[in-house]
Amino acid sequence: MIGKKNLIVVFTLLLTAISTVSFSAEQEEFVIYAYDSFISWGLAEATMHKFEDANNCTVTLIGVGDAGQVLNRVIMEKDNPQADIVVGIDNNYLAKALKYEILEPYTSKNIELIPQDLILDPSFHLTPFEYxxxxxxxxxxxxxxxxxxxxxxxxxxxxxxxxxxxxxxxxxxxxxxxxxxxxxxxxxxxxxxxxxxxxxxxxxxxxxxxxxxxxxxxxxxxxxxxxxxxxxxxxxxxxxxxxxxxxxxxxxQIEGMGIVKGAKHRELAEKFIDFMLTEEFQQEIPLTQWVFPVNPNVRLPKSFDxxxxxxxxxxxxxxxxxxxxxxxxxxxxxxxxx
Known part of the structure; x- marks a missing residue:
């Protein structure tokens, strides 16, 4: 017969196991396709963990060459999309992205932070993040x-x-x-x-x-x-x-990000676009990407003089x-x- 004390221990272990399983089940895998330097130059390393911690998810970053290769990968997977977000499609590839209907529109709650002349796509299939x-x-x-x-x-x-x-x-x-x-x-x-x-x-x-x-x-x-x-x-x-x-x-050159049509995690994708426009994210761009952030509230390093x-x-x-x-x-x- 199990004593009361042992019963409490078993019950506690059972609760711990259940909560661990529950927590693991809630951890969603959020997939991002990006050009290689977004990952290798340090911007992703400086920012992704913040998004993961705030949203109880795991970000999987997949480098797909340059901007043109990123776009072509999403087009090839149009009927069976694997990514939630695509990062790096610029103004030179905007029309092609719209033509193939691979993105879903989203107007970020933070879009008013961005100067109008940097809005590369008024339909917001692509949202600018650097230029x-x-x-x-x-x-x-x-x-x-x-x-x-x-x-x-x-x-x-x-x-x-x-x-x-x-x-x-x-x-x-x-x-x-x-x-x-x-x-x-x-x-x-x-x-x-x-x-x-x-x-x-x-x-x-x-x-x-x-x-x-x-x-x-x-x-x-x-x-x-x-x-x-x-x-x-x-x-x-x-x-x-x-x-x-x-x-x-x-x-x-204005680089944008967009939600892949048929993304499995639409809500997380919207939150990610919102996050990328914040000063918390944008302040990391100058010294990792060596370009300008689109959020004008970011103070540029002295070297950018x-x-x-x-x-x-x-x-x-x-x-x-x-x-x-x-x-x-x-x-x-x-x-x-x-």
Whole structure:
């Protein structure tokens, strides 16, 4: 016969077991598809545990290459969605995302925190969370004077001094191709690239390779971001690398997040978008992503004083990009490979 004391012990253990099972059952797995650097550069590590603790869930982050690869993965899984949230689809891919109807609209309760000119999608299938400008970064030790315009880069003085990224394999490469179309028009961008050819040392598959060659001294100019100098100031205490001013204006890239259509955890997805717009999340963006947060209440680090600023920037209508990009890229490929 079980005594009263032993009965109490058994009952207590039973309650503990039940509560443990109940707690485990309540732990939902929340799946996020993101571009690789969202995970590897430290932003996810600095923020995801806060969301997990506040919402009693487990966040599973899956890196899917760059922004274009992230989008294509969600499109391929359209009939059997595996993710709840997708992070990193930018203004260059917005029209494609809407065309394939892979996202569900959601207007965040925190959207009023975000300046109107950063709202990339008025239907809120995509909500902005960070932005930056594509720019040319130069080595001030190697160059007495930086290039001052896209046109200037075609001059003989810049022969084999520029490293670019391939638009077929690189997000900055895509942005630069679109930058030249925005600056010189559909009728003039190929002429510009023809004139630019002698100035190009090489075109790499991705940003990492290009920037590594640049900092190794293989060329004094590289296609990068207007905020790249802030990294060198913050991490290396160096002002050697600076962003060149461009008379035509920089090309702006706004990155967004959206709820995957058919997401298993819609409520958590809404809470996640709300969380990503808060100062708690946004304050981690500058020193991990090295771009600008969309929440203007975030105080930027002092190193961002060295990020190039411009009142003039270029962009293209997302629908125009979706309708014409394959044609533009094919024409560019034919020109650059002959």
């Amino acid at each position: 930056g400008f594509i720019a040319f970064v130069y080595d001030s030790d190697a160059l007495p004077e930086p290039p001052e315009s896209l046109t200037a880069l075609t001059e003989p003085a810049w022969k084999e001094k520029i490293i670019l990224e391939d638009p077929r394999t690189s997000s900055p490469g895509v942005a630069f191709l679109l930058w030249t179309i925005a600056a010189f028009g559909e009728d003039g961008y190929l002429d510009y690239w023809e004139k630019l050819k002698p100035s190009i040392l090489t075109i790499t598959k991705g940003w990492d390779t290009a920037y590594g060659m640049f900092t190794a001294g293989e060329a004094p100019v590289v296609l990068s971001y207007a905020t790249s100098p802030a990294y060198h100031v913050e991490v290396e205490q160096s002002t050697r690398y600076l962003a060149a001013p461009m008379a035509e204006g920089f090309y702006r 060295y990020a190039a600023k411009t009142d003039r920037f270029l962009s293209l209508d997302p629908d125009q990009i979706e309708q014409n990009y394959d044609t533009w890229l094919k024409a560019w490929t034919e020109l650059m490979t002959r």
